[in-house]
Amino acid sequence: MKLGSRPAIALHRDPLVIDLATAALHELTDLAHSVRYATVLTEDGFEVDGLPAHEDDRLSSLASSVQALSEAVARELRIGDAQYVIIAAEGGHVIQLRVPGHPLVLAAVFHLDETLGKALATTRVVAEHLAANLTPR
Amino acid sequence: MEHVILFAGPMGAGKTTAIRSLSDIKVVGTEAANTDRETADKPTTTVALDYGEIHVSEDEKVRLYGIPGQRRFDFMWRILRERAAGMVLLVHNDAPDPVGAMSEFLLEFADLCERGGVAIGVTRMDVRPGPTLTDYTDVLERERPDLMVPVLAVDPRDRGNMEMLLMSLIANIEMRAVYGGAGALT
Numbered sequence: 001m002k003l004g005s006r007p008a009i010a011l012h013r014d015p016l017v018i019d020l021a022t023a024a025l026h027e028l029t030d031l032a033h034s035v036r037y038a039t040v041l042t043e044d045g046f047e048v049d050g051l052p053a054h055e056d057d058r059l060s061s062l063a064s065s066v067q068a069l070s071e072a073v074a075r076e077l078r079i080g081d082a083q084y085v086i087i088a089a090e091g092g093h094v095i096q097l098r099v100p101g102h103p104l105v106l107a108a109v110f111h112l113d114e115t116l117g118k119a120l121a122t123t124r125v126v127a128e129h130l131a132a133n134l135t136p137r
Numbered sequence: 138m139e140h141v142i143l144f145a146g147p148m149g150a151g152k153t154t155a156i157r158s159l160s161d162i163k164v165v166g167t168e169a170a171n172t173d174r175e176t177a178d179k180p181t182t183t184v185a186l187d188y189g190e191i192h193v194s195e196d197e198k199v200r201l202y203g204i205p206g207q208r209r210f211d212f213m214w215r216i217l218r219e220r221a222a223g224m225v226l227l228v229h230n231d232a233p234d235p236v237g238a239m240s241e242f243l244l245e246f247a248d249l250c251e252r253g254g255v256a257i258g259v260t261r262m263d264v265r266p267g268p269t270l271t272d273y274t275d276v277l278e279r280e281r282p283d284l285m286v287p288v289l290a291v292d293p294r295d296r297g298n299m300e301m302l303l304m305s306l307i308a309n310i311e312m313r314a315v316y317g318g319a320g321a322l323t
Binding site: 008010011012041042044045057060061062064065066068069071072076086103118 | 165167172182185186209283
């Protein structure tokens with residue numbers, strides 16, 4: 001895919017980016033059946049796509065803020081770049097990470113029956129695949 | 138002793154710049170790439186908060202929290218308003234409806250305006266001179282006759298300007314505390 005030469009358009013309105021995000025979310029749910037909800041969002045909090053589609057886009061706004069806060073903490077503590085954001089709650093895990101090289105974040109909510117290790121590995125693989133399908137923008 | 142002041146206002150009003158101008162420490166920011174340049178033509182936008190400090194004395198500091206301007210981040214508004222003693226509301230005069238934006242934010246943060254205080258800074262008046270400050274105060278008198286709100290033209294890049302606005306807010310908060318509520322100030 002050659003997205004770099006396309007005219008400037010907001011990422012969350014770009015049909016090609018939306019298609020690639022949708023494919024990434026389906027890949028995630030195929031690899032990990034315990035995904036309760038997942039979204040690809042722009043780093044400034046716009047949902048590109050979410051699964052299941054009927055959910056509202058609240059997670060995208062929350063994930064954007066949490067991503068930025070986590071990275072601010074890592075920056076202030078000088079411990080390098082934040083790799084993942086992990087929220088381990090009583091009812092499930094929230095995992096999010098940047099799509100390498102793009103102003104996008106993948107965020108997913110997993111049921112507790114998914115091990116944290118598998119959830120981390122799966123989201124990493126999907127984020128890397130999505131990055132590979134997007135040219136540098 | 139510490140005081141918490143919130144910096145609110147629409148995207149592009151100059152909140153991050155104002156906190157950078159005022160802060161005695163390096164500002165902790167949470168800026169993300171602005172991927173929707175059609176809505177606001179600026180490279181980055183705050184998505185969680187900006188944090189700065191003013192050191193008044195060894196035992197007293199003012200904590201400055203800037204909030205994101207977009208409503209989709211209103212959960213951050215709720216989190217950060219809890220501890221705030223007052224609010225600096227910035228609106229940029231070249232926005233499509235800056236007076237309307239002022240009214241919206243005052244309504245949204247009515248509880249903080251009533252229990253604490255508020256000061257309004259109008260930015261970018263050099264870019265677009267109208268509406269005038271009187272246009273703002275006319276609407277304030279009509280919509281919130283119970284509140285006495287200072288309204289100043291400011292440049293968020295200018296520390297002196299922002300200190301003046303902050304001092305107006307502190308005076309507003311102190312008067313409210315002395316007279317025991319918004320109604321006593323009319």
